Amino acid sequence: MMISEPPPRITTTTARNLSTKRAQIHLQNFLDDFENRNSTLNGGDKAVTVQLQKLNKALIEERQREKGGR
Numbered sequence: 001m002m003i004s005e006p007p008p009r010i011t012t013t014t015a016r017n018l019s020t021k022r023a024q025i026h027l028q029n030f031l032d033d034f035e036n037r038n039s040t041l042n043g044g045d046k047a048v049t050v051q052l053q054k055l056n057k058a059l060i061e062e063r064q065r066e067k068g069g070r
Contacts, residue, residue, distance in 0.1 A: 007048050008048065010048070020062050020063045020066060021063055023059055024056060027052065028056055030052070031052045031056055034049065
C-alpha cells in the first residue's frame, strides 16, 4: 500500500483588503496560471486545484449575493 503525501499548503506572504470582485479576478488569473503549470507535471496536484476552484466559485456566489442585495 502506498502512503500518499498531503497536498502542499498555501500560505500568505502579505495581506490587503480587496473587494470580492477584485479577489475573484486575482484568484481566477492565479488558478488559470496554476492549472497551466501544474497540468504538465505528472498529472498535476488535483487537490490544490479543486480547493482553488471551490474558493473561486464561492467568491462568484458572494458577488452575486452582494449585487442582489443592493
